[in-house]
Amino acid sequence: MLLGFVPGALAEGRHQASAQRGTPGQPNSQARRGKLDRELTARAALQPTETSSVIVTLQPGAQLPTELRTYAKQEHGNLAIINGRTLTVPNSILSKLVADPSILRIDFDRPIARANYRTAMTVGARPVNKGLGLTGAGVGVALIDSGITEWHDDLTNRSTDLYPFGDQRVSAFVDFVNGRTTPYDDDGHGTHVAGIVAGNGRDSRGQKAGIAPDASLVSLKVLDANGLGTISNVIAAFDWVVAHHDEYRIRVVNVSIAAAVHESFWTDPLTLAAKRVVDSGVVVVTAAGNLGKNAAGLPQYGGITAPGNAPWALTVGASSTNGTIQRADDTIANFSSHGPTFKDWTAKPDLVAPGVGTISLADPLSNYYTTKAQFLIRGSEETATMPYLTLTGTSMSAPVVTGTVALMMQANPSLTPNLVKAILQYTAETRPG
Structure with missing residues (x-):
């Protein structure tokens, strides 16, 4: 489950599929993504009335837009190490965040x-x-x-x-x-x-x-x-x-x-x-x-x-x-x-x-x-x-x-x-x- 597999998904036995290969020190095709990660893309489409905890990474030198500050986590929510902030936002506004030029990417604040x-x-x-x-x-x-x-x-x-x-x-x-x-x-x-x-x-x-x-x-x-x-x-x-x-x-x-x-x-x-x-x-x-x-x-x-x-x-x-x-x-x-x-x-x-x-x-x-x-x-x-x-x-x-x-x-x-x-x-x- 930690890797997002359904229970028993890998339990059928051995397979003959060949493995993909990458170039050391370089991103492979799996590293490509949009502004919104896969989890939030699904939430925006399937759960528009619910809310999500997200990590918003800003463009270099950018500030969190004023209209988003009301959603910001107040204590320990400023993630300066990645120029980011933790927010709890309605899923219905996720597409609006994607359109904001000050935002580099948005990730689901996934569990540990x-x-x-x-x-x-x-x-x-x-x-x-x-x-x-x-x-x-x-x-x-x-x-x-x-x-x-x-x-x-x-x-x-x-x-x-x-x-x-x-x-x-x-x-x-x-x-x-x-x-x-x-x-x-x-x-x-x-x-x-x-x-x-x-x-x-x-x-x-x-x-x-x-x-x-x-x-x-x-x-x-x-x-x-x-x-x-x-x-x-x-x-x-x-x-x-x-x-x-x-x-x-x-x-x-x-x-x-x-x-x-x-x-x-x-x-x-x-x-x-x-x-x-x-x-x-x-x-x-x-x-x-x-x-x-x-x-x-x-x-x-x-x-x-x-x-x-x-x-x-x-x-x-x-x-x-x-x-x-x-x-x-x-x-x-x-x-x-x-x-x-x-x-x-x-x-x-x-x-x-x-x-x-x-x-x-x-x-x-x-x-x-x-x-x-x-x-x-x-x-x-x-x-x-x-x-x-x-x-x-x-x-x-x-x-x-x-x-x-x-x-x-x-x-x-x-x-x-x-x-x-x-x-x-x-x-x-x-x-x-």
């Missing part, structure tokens, strides 16, 4: 969703932490997700740096959903991701520490209590990163969320916003998605979700450690999405990392704490609540790479996003699948 010791040992993070002294100290990591817990022992500060929310390594918290000003995570996904990146393992005597246990975290909440949101909030979060990455020393942003691919990455406002972040010198790490098989259990291609379908994103699929700390028996997780990408036919993901049975932080005030109670895990210390939770998915794989990037940036702050991707791919091990 949220797509440990063993892991840290398997990928080599713990020897790097202990042997080389690289822990992510001094590196800021932005998490675009469902928020972050107000408190967890594993997020306490072991440095002399001061943080605004007490003894928690959270440098900033911005809520694009409800506008609250202090950290919280009503869903639980973001807290789990945060622990994979930067948990210090305090409640497990270090065994369940994350990859970069001294990194500073910036939490940008774009998903609600049910793990759902829209791409406009992600674009607004990207905009915030570009504006504040120097202030908070942000070198990498983790995006463990998934949006359907409705158009080429050359024209999608979400992927274009991700490019602005990369152009500012910040690495964008994204989850590949969990669409590796169809309803018939056969491999499914074209399942990479946005913004991971873009070449400037560092897109991460999932592997399984198969319960050991040795890499020799690691396998590709069968649920992990793979390319070629829908619309653009590019090779993805860029890397895989452990994403099966990943143990990380639990937030006792989140929905996950009750809906996934059977996956809660005790620590090594006495705590009032269960401090850990086991989850599976490419959402868990991406932060493994994000934490690794933080270690790389601590070791060599001059690294660029392209160099980071090149080094990781060049030094990665090849696995079948």
Whole structure:
């Protein structure tokens, strides 16, 4: 469904159709589109009495027309990163917007969703932490997700740096959903991701520490209590990163969320916003998605979700450690999405990392704490609540790479996003699948 397929559409079995080919670095025929995207074209024709949330991208230097300002989203609706605005408009006026010369294009504000010791040992993070002294100290990591817990022992500060929310390594918290000003995570996904990146393992005597246990975290909440949101909030979060990455020393942003691919990455406002972040010198790490098989259990291609379908994103699929700390028996997780990408036919993901049975932080005030109670895990210390939770998915794989990037940036702050991707791919091990 994330790719717009009807249930079971790809479940009939194998086919003999030949694949289309593209030219690297150039848009293919799928990148051509009109001012109005396909979804809004259909809504204008079939649902004229209803309203739609849209992203209006303006021509360079243009301002939002006065008559449209009444439709504009007031909080976090200004998407300067793509010279755009978020509006909620009647479908009946969409054709009028197309005729406005100040508007470059109009896109549907489509939905998004949220797509440990063993892991840290398997990928080599713990020897790097202990042997080389690289822990992510001094590196800021932005998490675009469902928020972050107000408190967890594993997020306490072991440095002399001061943080605004007490003894928690959270440098900033911005809520694009409800506008609250202090950290919280009503869903639980973001807290789990945060622990994979930067948990210090305090409640497990270090065994369940994350990859970069001294990194500073910036939490940008774009998903609600049910793990759902829209791409406009992600674009607004990207905009915030570009504006504040120097202030908070942000070198990498983790995006463990998934949006359907409705158009080429050359024209999608979400992927274009991700490019602005990369152009500012910040690495964008994204989850590949969990669409590796169809309803018939056969491999499914074209399942990479946005913004991971873009070449400037560092897109991460999932592997399984198969319960050991040795890499020799690691396998590709069968649920992990793979390319070629829908619309653009590019090779993805860029890397895989452990994403099966990943143990990380639990937030006792989140929905996950009750809906996934059977996956809660005790620590090594006495705590009032269960401090850990086991989850599976490419959402868990991406932060493994994000934490690794933080270690790389601590070791060599001059690294660029392209160099980071090149080094990781060049030094990665090849696995079948």
